[in-house]
Amino acid sequence: MIIEYKKIELFGKIFIQKIDLKPPFEYTFPVSEQACFLYMLKGEMQYQFEGDQIHIPTNYSLLLNCINSGQQIRESNANNNNETVIVTFHPDILKKIYEKDLPLLFQPGRKVTNQSVGKINNDFLIQKYIEGLLFYFENPSLVNDEILILKLKEIILLLSQTREAETIQVILSQLFSPAVYTFKQIIEAHLFSQIGVEELAEKANLSVSSFKREFRKLYNDSPANYLKSKRLERAAELLLISDQRITDIAFDCGFNDLANFTRSFHDKYGVTPTNYRVKRSNKQ
Structure with missing residues (x-):
């Protein structure tokens, strides 16, 4: 459950976020052209990927390339915020x-691999960098694009000087290498987007009929039924782990009509979204 959420944008896109979470929580990263540096300010988390997991304690961090993502973080201690x-x-x-002068950290190195995640050990300078970011969350009136550009360049410089610099370079350089998305990556990237089968087929560079055939081979289900089921499952999770409004949850999960969302949710779970949240909260 999200207790507090703050964000700072640069050029209209989210640059820095501070999230206070209370267990239970989990988050699945979408496939997207970006990389995320996650710093554990308090508590601990588990990053799960490809049947394995990485434990991230306080003051440790994780660098994740979301181009090859679709992975998940969750709490590792249900008693701590x-x-x-x-x-x-x-x-x-x-x-x-x-x-045109990208830092070395974003240029391909000698090590060739598709590695997309790396744990960064407790680093004093990065810890001080994070403390500096907290100041701007508390004093948002002092934030401007010039300062944010400097903070972006600063974290890149600090990452290049850590013991894990080679791994970090491997991960970040993928942002500027041609990415070939698989069929499944395209589906996972748009599971909760408000787009239909026709648009998904276009993104996969297939006709609608070919897209549906390929989809059924991989998922043993029709695109419409699979997407609706996954979106409802995600909505059910958000009803339990967040305090978002039901309208916002419906929208975030790919539904653009609240009445349709409520009807579909009732058909799947036997109760309305409101009653689902209340009943599960009472049981807990």
Whole structure:
């Protein structure tokens, strides 16, 4: 459950976030062209990927390339609240501020791999950097684009000087390498977007009929039924782990009509979204 959420934007995109969470919580990363630096300010979390997991304690951090993501974080201690700071790297913003002179950290190195996640050990300078970001969350009137550009360049410099610099370079350089998305990555990237089968087929560069055939081969279900089921499952999770309004949850999960969402939710779970949240809260 989200207790408090703050964000700072740069050039119209989310740059820094501070999220205070109370268990139970979990978050599945979508496939997208960005990388995220997650710093565990308080508490601890588990990052789960490909049948494995990484434990991230207080003052440790994780660098994640979301191009190859679709993975998940969740609490590792149900008794403690968690505070996380997230710094997001957007390729278009990086190109804008560095023009044609991208730092070495974003250029392919000698190590060739598709590694998309790396744990960064407790680093004193990064810890001090995060403390500096907290000041701007408390004093938002002092924030401007010039300061944020400096903070973006600063974290890139600090990451390049950590013991994990080689791994970090491998992960971040993928942001500027041609990405070939698989069929499944395209589906996972748009599970909760308000787009239909026709648009998904277009993104997969297939006709609608070919898209439906390929989809059934991989998922053993029709696109419409699978998408609705996954969106309802995600909505059910959000009803339990967040205090968002039901209208916002419906929208975030790909439904643009509240009445349709409520009807579909009732058909699947036997209760309205409101009653689902109340009954589960009472049981807990």
